[in-house]
Amino acid sequence: MLGDAATTTVRDATLSFMRSVGMTTIFGNPGSTELPMFRNFPGDFRYVLGLQESVVLGMADGFAQATRNAGFVNLHSAAGVGHALGNLFTAYKNQTPLVITAGQQARSILPYEPFLFADRPTEFPQPYVKWACEPVRAEDVPAAIARAYHVAMQPPCGPTFVSIPVDDWDRPCDPLPVRRVAAANPGDPEAMAEIAQALAAASSPAIVVGAGVSRDNAWDALVALAERHAAAVWVAPLSARCGFPEDHALFAGFLKASREAIVAALAGHDVVLVIGGPLSLYHVEGFGPHAPPDATVFQIIDDPAQAAWAPEGLAVIANARLATQALLAGPAPQRPRTAPPRLVRPALPPAGFTDAHLLARIAALRPAGSIIVEEAASSRGAMHDHLPIVAQDTFYTCASGGLGHGLPAAIGVALARRSGKVIAVLGDGAAMYAIQGLWSAAQLGLAVSFVIVRNRRYQALVEFSRHFQLHSPMATDLPGLDFCALAQAQGVSAVRVEAYDGLDAALSASFESIGPTLVEVCVD
Incomplete structure (x- = not known):
């Protein structure tokens, strides 16, 4: 039970907030500047140790994706953050919500560049965190952790970073009031109505699903939308998640990360709806159009940056599940459609052990x-x-x-x-x-x-x-x-x-x- 402001410490207030949002598993590989966080460590928290910081961050990434809640990461000043940067880059691309903390040397000796301190700590993990902070005062640490959590959880989700001086944890501070931040975006009504009408009028629609379909729990709604419109369903290039059952009769296959290959695969479709994209994710240089010239392209994505650089069609920033549900409420197809041919998977190699x-x-x-x-x-x-x-x-x-x-x-x-x-x-x-x-x-x-x-x-x-x-x-x-x-x-x-x-x-x-x-x- 926390006391009043005179007896509440930065550690008490931070752990209380973490408990309130269900962030009670800590992944880490601690060093000397992180140890005071764990004084009188509460029994309802658990610490998962990794033997190298990239492993720590990867474990937290998988845990956060599977729980759909931000993972908490505890790293050691500059060296530990440096070791973790490769998987931090991956977590950023995965749009995984993470609150990453790293120790810093005591405030009183920072002017003397002490051993194991972090120089310009908030710049080190950039640009692969959504927000980074080293609080100006010790008593601001709990609020910084809270802000880091809420920013990490706001779509598009991603990692955040807080550097915490070693002597902050035992300092007194005010208790942190519990609050909530909710995000829901079904998409611009007029734009969604335009997409729904285009799907209804299409003669041969295609749907391309990206990882956002899984992140936003839109699987069932997406299956219903595809079946309603007899649309061929492709997986977006290099998608990190699965958004549609790959044994379904409407499943068409996987788009390659090549401009020409994408255009060739989607040829013959007059409406292409991309959900949870992006569509135009390339791994090799290409030329020509980004989509079939006769196709109208719509993209529903949760990342404003992706919407800004999408080279084709109308992009709508929205939650994949809410947007798909809105499209299901739209008009039915205006004409009967023939289901696309079922995907034929290649046979196994006849010999060898591949x-x-x-x-x-x-x-x-x-x-x-x-x-x-x-x-x-x-x-x-x-x-x-x-x-x-x-x-x-x-x-x-x-x-x-x-x-x-x-x-x-x-x-x-x-x-x-x-x-x-x-x-x-x-x-x-x-x-x-x-x-x-x-x-x-x-x-x-x-x-x-x-x-x-x-x-x-x-x-x-x-x-x-x-x-x-x-x-x-x-x-x-x-x-x-x-x-x-x-x-x-x-x-x-x-x-x-x-x-x-x-x-x-x-x-x-x-x-x-x-x-x-x-x-x-x-x-x-």
Whole structure:
């Protein structure tokens, strides 16, 4: 029970606020300047330790996405923030709400550039935080944490940052009043009416779904909208979430991150509705139009910046679920439509032991409701072909293209979703960026199956080098790694699979385990 202003400390007021918004799990790797935060640490809070700060931030990212509430991160001054920056970039691209704190040296010695202090701390994580602050007074820390939380949770969600001097936590301050901030935006009524009318009048509409459909919990409404208009449904380029069942008759496939490929895929559609986009996310240089010349493009997105640079059509800033529900209230199709042809998935390779064979067996053996967290870029195409995502909130990947997010994110998702099986599909190169995360999974006893696609190289880089006519790219081979030994050294049971006939038994045992396991699969 907190007392009056004379007995309430900065620590008391901050923890009380965090408790009021359900932010009682702290992910961190603390240093000397963070320790006073944990004096008399309350029993209803938990601290999740990661052995490197990028792992810490990745775990918090997965946890926040799975809970739809901001994750709280505790880092060490400049060095710890620096270690975490790669996954901070990913969290920013994922639009993940995070409150990131870092210690600072005591205020009285800051003029003398003390050991382990942060110089210009609020500038260091820029531009990949929405807001950053080092409070001018110790008693302003609780209000800064509260503001950081509310800014992180405002669409488009994202990370925020607060630097806190080590001597602030024990200072007296006023209790922080609890308040609420609500955000709801169904979109401009006139613009939404225009989109609804265009859908009703279309002869061959298409819908492109981005990660915002999952973030805004619009899955069911989107399925209803697609069925109402017999619209082909594509996944936006490089989408980090799944917004539509990939076994549905209207599912059309995945758009590539190429201008010409997008135009070719959407050819023949007179109305293209993009929800939770963006549509024009490219990975290679392209030329010509951004959409089929005969198509009218509408985009419903929650990020004003994306709306500003969208090169085609009408962009509406709105919540995906509320906007989709508004479109469902619009007029019905004006003419009968023929359903688009059903997607035909490619057959498995007839010989060999490839990632396609692995992903097909994961699809066949995975427990109902299991969650896929993926960071295996060279296997993404095979996953699209052979491991369909068919249920809401069962797929997570990295929106930034960086490495080191998938393994810790799987741990964070599993911590938030304790009742289900999490399957982390990881490339061998990607896994090495955050292999220390296995220790946290073992300590927490989480039911994560880490499946390593062991192709002994940075295969995605090898494949992309062909775009530049490079036939022998440098520094892409990864010989000599032993993932089973790495896992076992950190308390995770592991098995290696070198032939197809041993795959089912290894996967089944891993999926049935109540604790973390690792399956290293050596593919061709």
